[in-house]
Amino acid sequence: MIRHTTTHEPEQDADQVGDRIDQDVDFVQLLFTDIAGRLKTLEVPAARWAEVRDRGWTLDGSVLLGYGDAEHSDLRLKPDPDTFVHRPWTTPSGRSVGMVFCEVLDAAGRPFAADPRAVLRRAVAASEARGQRPVFGVEAEFYLLRGTDSGSAGVPADSSGYWDLSVDEQADEVCRDIGEALELMGLTVDGHHHEVCHGQREIVFRHGDALATADRLLLLKHTARVMARRRGLTAVFMPKPLAHLYGNALHVHVSLEGTGPGADARPLFHDGDDPMGMSALFRGSLAGVLDHAPALTALGNPTVNSYKRLVPASGTPVHRSWARHNRSTAFKVVGDPAAPRSMRLEMRSPDPSANPYLLFAGVLAAFADGQDRDLKLPEACEVPADELTGDELAVRGIAELPTDLPSALRALSDDTTVTAALGPLAAHAVDHNARADWAAWHRVITPWEIQRYGENG
Structure with missing residues (x-):
């Protein structure tokens, strides 16, 4: 049920993490939390990890805030490679999945003020x-x-x-x-x-x-x-x-x-x-x-x-x-x-x-x-x-x-x-x-x- 694998060590740099992701997992879940503290995710194929790590991914602000707000509609997820973990169980079809927490940035590239992780x-x-x-x-x-x-x-x-x-x-x-x-x-x-x-x-x-x-x-x-x-x-x-x-x-x-x-x-x-x-x-x-x-x-x-x-x-x-x-x-x-x-x-x-x-x-x-x-x-x-x-x-x-x-x-x-x-x-x-x-x-x-x-x- 649980596959024994090595876990990420924080001292590794982003390139090392990227190399391991390409080798060890099939998909990566980009994690963030909404204002209620519920985990949200976008899942990407491991082959796209390097691109997403460097450029991020656009996010609709309503997903985080819990309501529509035109002023904060365009946000961006930026993965934090130091938080990457290899999920130690496979999917029902045998695929392996990694998980990484993301910073949420506003349209100007700054930490989004209402991102719960940014608040902390x-x-x-x-x-x-x-x-x-x-x-x-x-x-x-x-x-x-x-x-x-x-x-x-x-x-x-x-x-x-x-x-x-x-x-x-x-x-x-x-x-x-x-x-x-x-x-x-x-x-x-x-x-x-x-x-x-x-x-x-x-x-x-x-x-x-x-x-x-x-x-x-x-x-x-x-x-x-x-x-x-x-x-x-x-x-x-x-x-x-x-x-x-x-x-x-x-x-x-x-x-x-x-x-x-x-x-x-x-x-x-x-x-x-x-x-x-x-x-x-x-x-x-x-x-x-x-x-x-x-x-x-x-x-x-x-x-x-x-x-x-x-x-x-x-x-x-x-x-x-x-x-x-x-x-x-x-x-x-x-x-x-x-x-x-x-x-x-x-x-x-x-x-x-x-x-x-x-x-x-x-x-x-x-x-x-x-x-x-x-x-x-x-x-x-x-x-x-x-x-x-x-x-x-x-x-x-x-x-x-x-x-x-x-x-x-x-x-x-x-x-x-x-x-x-x-x-x-x-x-x-x-x-x-x-x-x-x-x-x-x-x-x-x-x-x-x-x-x-x-x-x-």
Whole structure:
């Protein structure tokens, strides 16, 4: 099922990559993402690789923006050869395929302002100009489901629970297929385990720089879907696919390190003299994301379905609070003070429908704002916020995260720090498409409504 091949090494130049593509693959998929974070592609024969690599390929801007815009209709894909990977599975007819991420350029040949990868590049450059290199990691939960004729998302592929040793080898084999494929594409997979609910899984790969981590998350989702389908299952990353089971989370881990070589590349979130091991920079950065949490919710939970997961008493964090040990909180400080590089922030409220490029950019902007304004970090909340009364929450200064998509979009629109990080065009596209989804949702008549109001309305 998976063919063992060598993967691209970043230090190779474009000509070397081109030579290997001509020899190793039959087709090349040019990858980019739309504003929602969905992978898009143009596939070209390998024989045309050198031409496309040098000249690029014209792109209709509506594919990226999600709506027609005459001002941005003519864009160009420019492959980034350093991102080339040899897809380690063949097509049903035995052909081999390479994949390469592209930069999106505007009509003047500049990075397109609303290209999600360009947005994140700008955010990383701003962070590095402050002497801070971001390090990101993600843990994406998903369901492995078997199809049904009922019109539902499916039924869980196994009946195991949290970290159980499953006896359903079919579901385990899908995870092994995914892990092996990712390794062959150059991702270091640390492991996979069963999540809380029947059929729910999680695959963890090594932390890395911001852009590479976002790219890898999209490769993970695509690879999981392909490997599951090849074994007769479906890999589902939507936030809340099954009403009676927990939703899928995207846990985002982030830290900062110095930008210089050697000792200058020290972990900036660690302070050995602090009781929690947290540096003042870490505290200010965390205070920043708490302050901007409503706007970040619009980026981390961008769909109508996201808010079916973000409900109280659902195992999902719905309050703007942080903790060192409480796993039910939206923001958690993770790491061993004795291991400085392990100190990091874990964001537990986002879900896998997030566009990681935009979410990461928003987080970095919130970090910088918290540092610049010297925001003070409130006390940690080491008890589940759902168990506190309204008065107790008020005393602790804990507010709720947005509970529906329009509320989150209003918070994003009002947050000049996060929208500035996205840029006007990307921020408008996020708002435009999300509001269109919300309007479409309100035109749908659900079975629940028919059952509840059909004969009694």
